[in-house]
Amino acid sequence: MSLLDDPKAAFADLSRPEGWVLGVSVAFVLFLFVAMLTGALGPTYFLFLVGLAGMYALLSFGLNAQWGFTGLINFSVAAFFGIGAYGTALMTASGSPIAGGFSPLVGLAVALVVALALALLIGIPTLRLRADYLAIASLGLAEVVRLIVLNERWLTNGSAGLRGIPGFFDGWPVLSTFPEAMPGLRLEVIPGSPVILETAFWQASLNVLLVLAFAGAAYFVLRRAHRSPWGRVLRTIRSDEDLARALGKNTYSFKMQSFVLGSLIMALAGVFYAHLNLYVGPGDLDPITTFYAWVAVILGGSGSNRGALFGGIVIVTIREGTRFLNDVALPIDPAPLRLLLIGVVIVAVMRYRPQGVLPPQRELIWPSAVGGGGTPETPDSGVRERKGGDDDE
Amino acid sequence: MTVLGYLANGLVFSSIIVLGSIGLSLVYSIADFANFAHGDTMTIGAYSALVTFGAVGGLGGAVLGLPYGFFLALVVGIAVAAVVAVATEKLIYEPLDVDSIGLLITSIGIAFIYRAVIQIRFGSDFTRFDVRPLRPIEPLVPYGVRITLHDVAIFGSAVALVVGLHVLLQYTDLGRKMRAMADNPDLARVSGIRTKRVKLWTWVIGAGLAGAGGVFLGLFNQLAPRMGFNLLLVIFAAVILGGIGSVYGAMAGGFLIGMINQLTPFFSNVVEALPIRPNWLATVIENMITIEYANAIAFVIMVVVLLVRPNGIAGEGAT
Numbered sequence: 001m002s003l004l005d006d007p008k009a010a011f012a013d014l015s016r017p018e019g020w021v022l023g024v025s026v027a028f029v030l031f032l033f034v035a036m037l038t039g040a041l042g043p044t045y046f047l048f049l050v051g052l053a054g055m056y057a058l059l060s061f062g063l064n065a066q067w068g069f070t071g072l073i074n075f076s077v078a079a080f081f082g083i084g085a086y087g088t089a090l091m092t093a094s095g096s097p098i099a100g101g102f103s104p105l106v107g108l109a110v111a112l113v114v115a116l117a118l119a120l121l122i123g124i125p126t127l128r129l130r131a132d133y134l135a136i137a138s139l140g141l142a143e144v145v146r147l148i149v150l151n152e153r154w155l156t157n158g159s160a161g162l163r164g165i166p167g168f169f170d171g172w173p174v175l176s177t178f179p180e181a182m183p184g185l186r187l188e189v190i191p192g193s194p195v196i197l198e199t200a201f202w203q204a205s206l207n208v209l210l211v212l213a214f215a216g217a218a219y220f221v222l223r224r225a226h227r228s229p230w231g232r233v234l235r236t237i238r239s240d241e242d243l244a245r246a247l248g249k250n251t252y253s254f255k256m257q258s259f260v261l262g263s264l265i266m267a268l269a270g271v272f273y274a275h276l277n278l279y280v281g282p283g284d285l286d287p288i289t290t291f292y293a294w295v296a297v298i299l300g301g302s303g304s305n306r307g308a309l310f311g312g313i314v315i316v317t318i319r320e321g322t323r324f325l326n327d328v329a330l331p332i333d334p335a336p337l338r339l340l341l342i343g344v345v346i347v348a349v350m351r352y353r354p355q356g357v358l359p360p361q362r363e364l365i366w367p368s369a370v371g372g373g374g375t376p377e378t379p380d381s382g383v384r385e386r387k388g389g390d391d392d393e
Numbered sequence: 394m395t396v397l398g399y400l401a402n403g404l405v406f407s408s409i410i411v412l413g414s415i416g417l418s419l420v421y422s423i424a425d426f427a428n429f430a431h432g433d434t435m436t437i438g439a440y441s442a443l444v445t446f447g448a449v450g451g452l453g454g455a456v457l458g459l460p461y462g463f464f465l466a467l468v469v470g471i472a473v474a475a476v477v478a479v480a481t482e483k484l485i486y487e488p489l490d491v492d493s494i495g496l497l498i499t500s501i502g503i504a505f506i507y508r509a510v511i512q513i514r515f516g517s518d519f520t521r522f523d524v525r526p527l528r529p530i531e532p533l534v535p536y537g538v539r540i541t542l543h544d545v546a547i548f549g550s551a552v553a554l555v556v557g558l559h560v561l562l563q564y565t566d567l568g569r570k571m572r573a574m575a576d577n578p579d580l581a582r583v584s585g586i587r588t589k590r591v592k593l594w595t596w597v598i599g600a601g602l603a604g605a606g607g608v609f610l611g612l613f614n615q616l617a618p619r620m621g622f623n624l625l626l627v628i629f630a631a632v633i634l635g636g637i638g639s640v641y642g643a644m645a646g647g648f649l650i651g652m653i654n655q656l657t658p659f660f661s662n663v664v665e666a667l668p669i670r671p672n673w674l675a676t677v678i679e680n681m682i683t684i685e686y687a688n689a690i691a692f693v694i695m696v697v698v699l700l701v702r703p704n705g706i707a708g709e710g711a712t
Contacts (some may be wrong), residue, residue, distance in 0.1 A: 344502070350502070
C-alpha cells in the first residue's frame with residue numbers, strides 16, 4: 001500500500017531481512033524469466049510452478065491463521081488439504097463413485113462445507129488439549145482421515161484415486177472456452193529459440209488467475225482479521241492463554257474460530273490443487289504435505305502472512321528444484337533429497353532464526369498508528385516483537 | 394486363527410511397541426519434549442544391524458533360529474542408535490534456545506534428515522535380514538498359534554531388556570537420578586545431580602531401546618526407510634495411554650496398544666457375531682473394526698485418553 005503512495009520511502013523503510021528477501025526474490029524471478037525466454041523453462045511449466053507456489057502459499061496462510069495467530073499446533077494440514085481436493089473431485093469428476101458431473105462451483109461449496117465439518121470434528125475434541133498433545137492428536141486424526149480415504153472404496157475409489165476432474169472454469173460462460181479461443185502466439189525474443197504460447201499456456205494462465213484470486217482473497221481477509229480486535233485476542237491467546245481467559249475471553253471459542261478459518265483456507269488450496277492436477281489420490285493426504293506447510297510458515301516467520309508467501313515459494317523451489325537437479329546434474333533420487341532439504345531447513349531455522357526470516361513487525365500495526373509520516377523511528381525490536389506475538393511463551 | 398493365535402502375535406508385536414514406547418516416554422519426561430524423531434531412530438537401529446549382519450555373516454552357530462552374527466548386529470544396532478541420538482542431542486538440541494514446542498518442531502526436521510540419509514543410501518524399497526525364514530513351531534500349531542522361533546527370540550530379548558531397565562531404574566544410582574529428574578528437574582539440579590549427564594544417559598537408554606525395537610521390527614516384518622515413522626504414532630498412542638513420563642505406564646500402554654493392534658481381526662469377528670440393534674450401526678461398526686483400521690483404532694484410543702484421562706492409566710503428575 002505504502003509502496004504505491006511513496007515508493008522511495010517504502011524501500012528505505014525495509015528492514016535488513018526484508019531487503020534481503022526482496023533482493024533474492026527479484027533475482028530469482030529474473031532468473032526464471034531469462035530461463036523462460038531462452039527456452040530452458042517452458043512457459044506452461046513456469047505457470048504451473050506459479051500455481052503450485054500459490055497453492056503452498058494458501059496452505060501456509062491457513063496454517064498461519066492457526067499457528068501464527070493463535071499458536072495452535074495443527075499437524076492435520078494434509079487432511080484438510082486432501083478433504084478439500086476430494087470434496088470438489090467427488091462432485092465434479094467423471095470417475096467419481098458417488099456424484100460427479102457437477103459444476104466446479106458446486107464442488108468448491110461442497111469442499112468447504114465438508115472441510116468445515118471436519119474442522120469441527122477434529123477441533124471440538126482436540127482444541128482443549130495442551131499444545132504438544134494437540135500436535136500428536138491432530139497428526140493421529142489426520143492419519144485416520146487418510147486411512148478412511150484409502151479404504152472406503154465405495155466413497156473415494158480407494159487407492160486408485162479419482163480421475164477425470166474438469167478444470168475449474170469448465171462450464172463458465174466465457175472462460176471455459178478461453179484457452180481454445182486464444183490464438184497460438186509465437187514470440188521470438190532471442191533469435192533461434194522461440195517461445196510458443198498455446199492452449200495449454202492459456203489454460204495454465206487461467207489457473208494462475210484462479211490461485212491469485214484465492215490467495216489474494218485469503219491474504220486480505222487474514223490481514224484484516226489479524227489487525228482487528230478479534231486478531232488481537234488471538235495474539236493474546238498465543239502469548240498467554242491464561243491472560244486472555246482472565247480478561248474474560250472465551251479462549252476455546254476463539255481457538256475454534258481461528259482453527260475453522262485456517263482449515264477452510266487449507267481446503268481452498270485443496271480445491272485449487274484438484275483442478276490443477278486433474279487427479280487426486282490418497283497419496284495427497286500424506287503427512288509430508290503438512291510438514292511442507294509447516295516449513296513454509298516457520299521459515300517465513302510465524303504470524304507473518306508475507307512470510308508465509310515467501311515460505312510457499314521456497315517450498316516449491318525445493319520440490320521442483322530437486323526434480324530439476326535430478327534431471328540435469330546429480331543422479332540422486334529427488335524424494336529423499338527433498339526430505340533432507342526440508343529437514344535441514346527446519347533445523348537451521350530453529351537454530352539460527354527461530355522467529356523466521358520475515359517475522360511480523362509493522363504488518364501488525366495499523367499504518368495510521370505508526371507516527372504521522374516522515375521517517376518512522378527505528379523499531380524497538382524488543383517491544384514490537386512481543387507485540388507481534390513472538391513464539392516464546 | 395484362534396484367539397490364542399492372535400494373542401501370541403499380539404505379544405510379539407507388543408514387545409516391539411514396548412521397546413519403542415519406553416524410550417519415547419523417557420525422553421518426553423527428562424528432555425521435556427515430544428520427540429518426533431524417535432521412530433526414525435528405530436529405523437537407524439534396524440539398518441545399522443542390516444549392514445553389520447551383512448558384513449559379519451552368521452559366525453557359526455545359532456540360537457532360536459538366529460545366527461550369532463545377528464545378535465552381534467543387534468548390539469551394533471543398539472549402539473549406533475544411541476550414538477546418533479547422543480550426537481544429535483549434543484549438536485542440535487542442546488545449543489537450541491527454544492521452548493519445548495520449538496524442540497518438537499526441530500525433532501521433525503531431525504526425523505526427516507535421518508530418514509533421508511537412510512533412503513539415499515539404501516533406496517526406498519523393502520529389504521529383509523538375510524536370515525532363513527522359519528516354519529511355525531510345530532507343537533503349537535494345533536492350538537492355532539503360528540509363531541516362529543524368531544518371534545520367541547524377539548519376545549525373550551524384549552523381556553530381558555525391559556527387566557534390565559527395571560533393575561537399572563530401581564536399584565542403581567543412575568536410575569534414581571533419572572527418576573528424580575523426571576519428577577522435578579529443578580529440584581534434581583539443586584540437589585546436586587548433574588542433569589546434563591543424566592539427560593545424555595537418558596538419550597543413550599531411550600535410543601538404544603528404540604534401536605533394538607527397530608531391529609526386531611525389521612525381523613518381524615521387513616525393513617523400509619519409512620518403517621519407524623509409520624510406527625511413531627502407534628508408539629505415541631502407547632505412551633499417552635500409559636501416561637507420559639511413566640516408564641511402567643509406557644510398558645503397560647505399549648503392551649495394550651500392541652495387543653489391540655494385533656487382535657483387531659478377532660474383534661471384528663466378535664462384532665459380527667454380536668446382535669447390534671440398529672442395522673446401520675452394525676454395518677458402520679463392522680466396517681470400522683477391520684484390519685485396515687488397526688492403526689486408526691490406536692489413534693482414536695489415544696485421542697480419547699487425552700480427553701478423558703490425560704495422565705494415562707499409570708500417569709504421575711503430567712499436566
